[in-house]
Amino acid sequence: MKNNLIIGIRMTVVLLVLFMVIYPLSVWTVAQLAPNNGEGEVVVYKQNKGYSNIGQNFTADKYFWGRPSAVDYNAAGSGASNKGASNEEYLAVVQGRIDTFLLKNPTVKKLDVPIDLVTASASGLDPNISVASTKVQITRVQKTRKISSEKLNSLIDANTEHPFLGIFGPTKVNVLKLNIALDQLN
Template identity: 35%
Template sequence: MSPMKVILSSIRISLFLMLLCGLLYNVIITGIAQAVMPGKASGSIIYNEKGDIVGSELIGQSFTDPQFFQSRVSSIEYKAEGSGTPNYAPSNPDMIKRVQESIEAWKAKNPDVPVSELPIDLISNSGSGLDPHISPEAALAQIPRISKLTGIAPGQLESLVSSNTQAREFGILGEPAVNVLKLNLDLQKKIGK
């Protein structure tokens, strides 16, 4: 076989495989995903009552209004293009400073809840920095502040947390978790904003 035939054959095979694996496969898999689970295939988008997009149930957001449940700390400020965390050791001065600042911010916003009852996930970030969930304990620890600011009874807020708590996957994997965006949307309906 001449070198020119080998080159042309290689180019044809490469083009065929690029079309097959790079285009056709992706179109087929995307089509199947859109048919079988359209919501998840489109990013698990959450809409408000008006039909406006408010976020994704897979990506955390920062909530600054003290009337709402607060998310985990994010070392990347919830900017999805830079997913990740610095992975500081507990002895790292930057980590110690950030945790101390988080504790001070907690004390300022939540004077009714002692720091000894502060769930660790409210002062630590997840591996991605984008985790949309907090533990049920982290949500419950925020109830005194939210109740005081909104006038909603603590029992009603506990019911909101309970109804937004996702169980372990298949009953055994992971930990119970609360999606903060969904919880705050339900809280917003109660507040009437």
């Protein structure tokens, strides 16, 4: 019994040092080699500072909208709603997002609303949306800004990020970068 207790204490101390000192220091060291010392990609536009790797809240009709956030875009506390797909409260929230989207985009049918425009990501901070999610918003942005759909399509194409090595990850559009490029057109 005494031997087992000593082994357990030693194992605890070793794991504490490993996971509370060595691992965090190694992750921090690798982050220092990354661009901007692991702080993410800082974007400064019109004297406002933002991060391209953290979702931003765009609700004006003149902008492309991103994914909803379960944490109100607060990067200090990321997280999902943790409500199941059959939860009535969750379904009501999603239906409200669909209704708002359809109200602002009357030419879109309910079945054509991409799922990533009405559901939050697991972190609640996803900065990217699918290409389909940008294309479905073109009519609203076009009417508000008086820009041709061809110009908006080419802007979306220019801001589309393809999978790493052509196979890892989805094709996506960073909403912040797209909206900054959109502002720079005018």
